[in-house]
Every structure is written in structure tokens, then in C-alpha cells.
Amino acid sequence: MELITATLTNLLILSSMYILAALGFAFLFSMLGILNLAHGVIYMLGGYIGLSLIMVLGINQWLALLLTTLIVATFGIFLEKYCFRPFVGDFNRIIMVCVVITVVLQTSVNIIAGTQILSLPPFAEGVLRFGPASVSYERIVTFAIGAVLLLAMTWFVNKTKWGQQMQAISQDLEGAYLQGINVHRVSALATFMGCGLAAIAGCLMGAYLALGPFMGDFMLVKVLMVTIVAGVGSLSGIFIAGLILGSLDSILPLLVSGAASDATAVGILVVLLLIRPQGFFGHEIEM
């Protein structure tokens, strides 16, 4: 029973974190075809900024989470304007710019915080007992934040004017221009939200697991997998792909030990990609 609840909560938390981190990447990828390889490092930055706000400045945790989101999201606008916008449509130079961002941020964090593994203080303490099962409040809070944010994003993308403009751009860039959509402003907004969501995921994962300068590399790979399996331009696809990946990562270690479980998960994904290269939902992107 203990094992089942632990696995189930782990599955839900991992999936929601993967989806949170993947949303920002998927926005940019489906709207402008930008492969933002710096997304993992932005997620890492979120965790570290949250940690320094709590530990160094002594700000209340929840306020720190909010401030971190705003700081990293604003940084995202800067990135969009000076690093991505000049190179839209140039795959090679986008990759180079992302590596520059990755190297600069990773080295800065390394110098300032050191390479040791840190951890954010938990967002909630105590354990909820529910019959024979017990779940820590921290897990519940982490999942709740993730779920609320995901619901809010679904509402935003489907119901608001900004969200519909984002959808229009991801369907047809030129068409969106012709309809008078301010593509630059909308993509800046998408980067703003994407980086903010990645920062929240970084803070939550920093409290749930651990914080290290290279945690972004791991998340980047997960984000790429979610986005590619989902396909371009489909929000529900990202949710389902995130759930698939989260369940692979939480259930496989029970069946196969150690690194073999990661190998199996990647193998399953390669097969999925070969069956449907353009992803299971959404449409194919022209590059």
C-alpha cells in the first residue's frame, strides 16, 4: 500500500512538473519553430533564485516563489528579444545562442553557489494519513500547485484573446501576421509565461528532489521528449505525453533496476517516435 501511494504520488508530481516545464518550450517551438535548448538551464535558474531569495534574503517561501517566477519570466522577455528574435528560422544559430545562454548561466551558478547538491526548504510539512495510506503534505502541495497552474494555462490558451492569438501563430505564422496579430508581442508573452512556469517547476522540484547546477540537463531531455512525443500545437497532447513520461519514470524503476529503467524508457520513446514521427497529436512543422 505504501509503495502504491508513493508511486502514484510520484507519478502525478513528476508528470505535472514535466508538463509545467515543457509548456514554455512547446509554446516557442510550435509558434516560431525555436528549439530552445536553454530551457533546462532556465528551470535550474528558477530553483537557484528561489533558494537565494529564501536563504539569503530571508523572504517568506510563497512570496519567494512568486518573486522568482516574476524575475525569471522577465528574464525570458529579455531572452526572446535579444537572443531568439534575431535568429528565428535559423536552426543552427538558435542552437548556438542557446548553448551560449546555457554556458553563461551554468558557470555563473557554479561560481556563485558551488557545485554541491542543495535543496529548497519544503513548502509544507507533516503527513496526511488516509486509512492505511499516508502522503506527505509537501507532495500534495507540489501537485496542487502544478495542477492549478496547468488548469489556468489550459483556460488561458483556449479562452483568452492572447491564448487564441498564440494558437493562431502556431497554426500559421504568415496568416497570423496578415490578421494583424502582433507576433513579436505574443511571442514575448509566451516566453514570459514559459520561463515563469519553468521557474516554478524548478523551485518545486528543488524542494521535492534536489538542486544542482546540472539539473537542467536532465529536465531539458525530458522536456524535449514530452514536446516531440506530443507533437506541435496541441496542448492536450503535451498533457498526455507528460503523463506517459511521468508514469514511465515512476513505474519502470519498480520493474527494472537502476540505469536499465532509463534505457527502457528511452527505448519506448524511440519506438513511439518511429511509429509517428510528427508526434501523436498536433501537426507537422516545416523547417
Add this chain to the structure above:
Amino acid sequence: MDSRFAIKDRKALLRPGVYVGLAVIVALLPLLFSSPYVLHILILTFIYTIAAVSFRTIVISGQFPLAHAAFMGLGAYLSAMGAKWLGMSPWLTVPLSALVTASIGMLIGYPFSRLRALYYAMGSLFFGIGIIQVIYAGGSWTGGYSGLTGIPALLPGIGSKVPYYYFFLGLALVSIVALYRIEFSRIGTNLKAISQSHVVASSVGISEGGYRILAVGVGCFFVGLAGAGYAHYNMVLSCSSFNFMATLWLVMYVLIGGVNSFGGPIVGTIILIIIPEYFRDLKMYSPFVTAVILGIVVYLMPQGLVGLPRLVRSKLTERRKIKKVSHAS
């Protein structure tokens, strides 16, 4: 006389001379720098040059493989395991593992030849991560997370790095010449045709899948060769030197030099390995040097470092033209 050998202009005669001169200068470098550290860096440069140039061979066929460092690791681990556990001579395992790497690459290239552009890149990325995870999961056979140690040396009983230097210089030269011949043969032309338009290429009778698999095979062969040589030179292997970030660095070597010309990867590898090493006194800050080089290239040189002379020339002629116009008016 065959028209191919007729001297059309002096440049055509000069160019091989320049290359041979450069090779001779590189061959004489150990006389100047005898410190093992400098030689180690130069040997690494040769190894990564082979990897970067073979990466470009796949790129000219319109495929962007993000598993190249993983294939290097595959070659390295295969050769190391063959020599360590099966007791074969490294001189046998190095070419054998390169061949096996090439065949694995071609086997994987077959299903992957359905994928194009970004989807190929992503598919190969996942496959590369898969290779690394399998090596991690290999337990005592591959050393797992702690790495593989005690690999037989290529040249046992030699403490100096100079013989290794000449071995890897030779390997790099042979690989570069071979890849150059491939690129400027009919095969290379076909690959470039496929990259420009696979529809047109297949309509004139170029088998798209076949040539793409061939390009992957050639690229994987040479990168496996480089990895296998590295294994028996370093004698210690760790998975982290072949992971996704390693692949990205390999991509950087190619892109910074310029992916559109054959010399690009060579120039890029030399610049990105040697200049940060020069600033190694900065210790933790030295990655910033790399970032600055990359940033300059990204923002100022769209064609990479190789495109720099042409860029400067066009800027100069532009300015001259503007001057002329302003004088005339």
C-alpha cells in the same frame, strides 16, 4: 594530357601546397612544445577534429544527428571492452569497433531515414541518450557510473606522448582526406542534392534512403574510429564525456567553424579547444571565454569563422561602393 591535370590557374596549384605545408608545421610541433600537457591538448584536438568532420559528412546529407558523441562513446566502449575482456590487441579492436559502430549506425539509419529535419535530430538525440543509458546499465562489463578503467594502451610501455601525437595526427589526416574525397565525389554531390530537395533528388534517380544511410555509416565509422583511439589513449572511459552535452559541444565545433564548408569543423575544433585551454588560469571562469567566442560568432558571423574573410571583403567593397557613389553625387 588529361584536362584534369592541366594547370588552370595558380591558385589550384598553390592550395595543396598550403595544406601540405600546414601538415608539416603541425608535424613539427612536438619539437617546439615538449610538455606532455600541450601534447595532450593537441591529441584531443586531433580526435575531436575527426569527430567534427565526420559529423559534417552526415549534415551535408540533410540530417542533423544529435547522437554523434554517443556513437563516439559506442566505438570507445566497444574497443575498450574488446581489448580488456576478450584480450584482443587494440590494433585489431580499433578498426573492428569502428566497423561495428558504422553497422549499428546504418541499422539505426534505416528506420530513421523516414524522419526528416527536426524529427531526425530528435530521434537521433533520443537514440544517443539510449546508447548512453545502456552503457550505464552495463554493470561491471562497462563500469557503469564509475567508468571503465584499466583499458590496454595502444602503444604499451611508452611513457612519452610523442608517438601518440604522431599516431593521432596520422589518423586525423587520413580521416580528413578520406572524408574530403567522399564529399567531393559523386556520393557527396548526391548527398548535397538530397539535402537541398529530397523530392527532386529522388526524381532524378538518387535513392534518398540509401544515400542517407550511407552518410550515417561513413560518419559513424570515422567517429567510432576516433572514439576507439581515444579509449586506448586515455585508458579510462567515463560515460559523461559522451552524453548529450558532449554532442552539443561537437555541434558547436562544427557550427562555429561554419557548417557550409569542409574546413569549418577543423577550424572550429581548433579554436574551441585551444583558446579556452590558453585561458585555463581563469579556472572556474574559463567557460566564459568559450561563451564569448560563441557569442561573437553567433551575432557577427552568420557563416561561421570560415566565412569571415568573405564577410570582411564584402563589407569593404560595400564601403568602397558607397564612397564612390557619394563622390559621384
